Amino acid sequence: MSKRVGMDQNTEELIRQSARKVFSEKGFSGARMQDIADEAKINRALLHYYFRSKEKLFELIFDEAVTRFLGAVQPIMFARIPLFEKIEKLVATEIDLCVAEPCNAMFILHEMMRNPAVLERRNIRKLYESFLGNLSVALTEEYKRGSIVKIEAESLFLHIISLVLFPFIGKAYLQQAFGLDEEGYWRMIQKRKKEVTRFVINGIRILEGRPEGVSSDS
Amino acid sequence: MSKRVGMDQNTEELIRQSARKVFSEKGFSGARMQDIADEAKINRALLHYYFRSKEKLFELIFDEAVTRFLGAVQPIMFARIPLFEKIEKLVATEIDLCVAEPCNAMFILHEMMRNPAVLERRNIRKLYESFLGNLSVALTEEYKRGSIVKIEAESLFLHIISLVLFPFIGKAYLQQAFGLDEEGYWRMIQKRKKEVTRFVINGIRILEGRPEGVSSDS
DNA sequence: GTTTGTGTTGACAATTTAGTTAAACATACT
DNA sequence: AGTATGTTTAACTAAATTGTCAACACAAAC
Secondary structure, three states: OOOOOOOOOOHHHHHHHHHHHHHHHHHHHHOOHHHHHHHHOOOHHHHHHHOOOHHHHHHHHHHHHHHHHHHHHHHHHHOOOOHHHHHHHHHHHHHHHHHHOOOHHHHHHHHHHHOHHHHOOOOHHHHHHHHHHHHHHHHHHHHHOOOEOOOOHHHHHHHHHHHHHHHHHOHHHHHHHHOOOHHHHHHHHHHHHHHHHHHHHHHHEOOOOOOOOOOOOO | OOOOOOOOOOHHHHHHHHHHHHHHHHHHHHOOHHHHHHHHOOOHHHHHHHOOOHHHHHHHHHHHHHHHHHHHHHHHHHOOOOHHHHHHHHHHHHHHHHHHOOOHHHHHHHHHHHOHHHHOOOOHHHHHHHHHHHHHHHHHHHHHOOOEOOOOHHHHHHHHHHHHHHHHHOHHHHHHHHOOOHHHHHHHHHHHHHHHHHHHHHHHEOOOOOOOOOOOOO
16 A cells, blocks of 8 residues: 555654654754764655654654653642552652653753743643642542641642652753763662652652641741 | 944843754754744844754753752852751752743753753862761761651652652643633642742651651561 | 954855655565 | 656755845944
C-alpha cells in the first residue's frame, strides 16, 4: 500500500526523535533545520518532504511534549488514593519523566513565554480545573480530619511542581553553583524523590492532635 | 571631554535598557538587533557603534543580570540573623527582584542551558561555597537546639529558590492552567511571599520537644 | 567662521536560513 | 519489467540578519 517502503525503519519517527532533541535543547529560535537533519543523518529536503515547514514540525513536537507531560500526571491526579500517597507518586513520576527528557520542562515553559498562544487551542484550563478540583476535595477532607493545615489546591500543586521541575530547568546553573559533575547532579536528583516528598508532606501535615504549626492567617 | 555630546541624554544606558528587555524576553537566539534598536528608537548601526557585536552586547546584559541577582541575595546569605528570619528575607527579596524583572530568571537559566560556558569565567562556585557553608552552620546550630530536622544546606537552598523562581519561569503556563489574568497572577505572587515562607519553615521545623515529623532515614 | 570630534543615519555587503524544485536513484510491491 | 513511493543531490529563490562604511549633523574648540 503506502507505508513500509524505505530501506530502514520508519523515517518519520526518526525525524521526530531528532527534532525533539534539537528543539528541546535549543528552542525554536535556536534550532536550525540543518541541525535536525544532521541529527537524523538525512538531508534537509527530506524534512520538508515529511513535515511541510519548521513551524509545523515544531508545533507537532511541542504538542507531543505537552501531551507526554500531562499524560503522565493525569492518572495520578485522578486516582482515588490517599493524599500523601498521591503526593509521593506525583513527585516520583514527574521526576522520572524529567530524567528521561531533561530539557522538556525548560522547552515547554520557554516556548510558552515566547508565545503563550502556542498552547491556547488545547483547553488546558479545563483539565487543570479537574486536577485542582479533585485535589481540593482531598485537601478539605484531610483538613477536616485535622491531619493537615488549610491550604489551597493551587498553592500545593504549585509548590510541588516548583520543587520538582526547577532543578531540571536550572540544571546548568546548579551544576556550577553546587560544583556538581554529571554523576553528582543525577545522584542529587534521585535523592530528591524522597526529599521533596518528605519536605512537602512535612510542610502541610499536622502532628497528632496539635493545632497547626504556624499561625495560618494571611 | 568625551561624554555629553549628543542631543539627548545618555544613549548607552538607553540601549542597555532596551537590550535588557528584548534579550530577557526573547533570549539570545530569538532577539534581533533590529528589535533592540526599535525598542530604543534608534538606528541599528548605532548599536554596533556602542557595542561591537550582538555577542558583546549579550554578554554584557547577561553579566549584569547575574550580578543584580547575586547582589541582592548575597547580603542576606551573609547576614548573621536567625535562620527563620533569613529564610523570610530571602524569599521576599528574591520575589521582589523577580517582580521587578519577571523574565530575568528564565533568561539566565535558558541561556545557561544553551551554553554553560557563558558563566564559567565568573567563579560562581566560590561564592556559593560561602553561601552554603554559612547556611550550613546555621542549620547545624538549629538542629542541635532541636528546632529543625536534619537537612543539608544545598537541599534547603534548592527548595527555596525552586519555590520562589519557578512561578516566574512558568508564568505563561500557570496563567493558562490556573485561569489567571495579569492581575490575578500578580496577586498570587504577592500571596506567595508569606505562603512560601510559612511552607518552608513548616517543612523543616520541629514543634516543641517532638522528634522529627516523618521518618528521616534515606 | 572654520575646524574637529563624536553621535547618528541610510544604504550596502556578506552570510545564514527556510523553503522549493528538478533530476536521478533505490527499493518494495504488482 | 513497471510503477509508486522514499531518498539523495544540487542548485536555486527569497527573505532575514549581522555587520560595515561613508556621509551627515551638531556641539565645542580654535
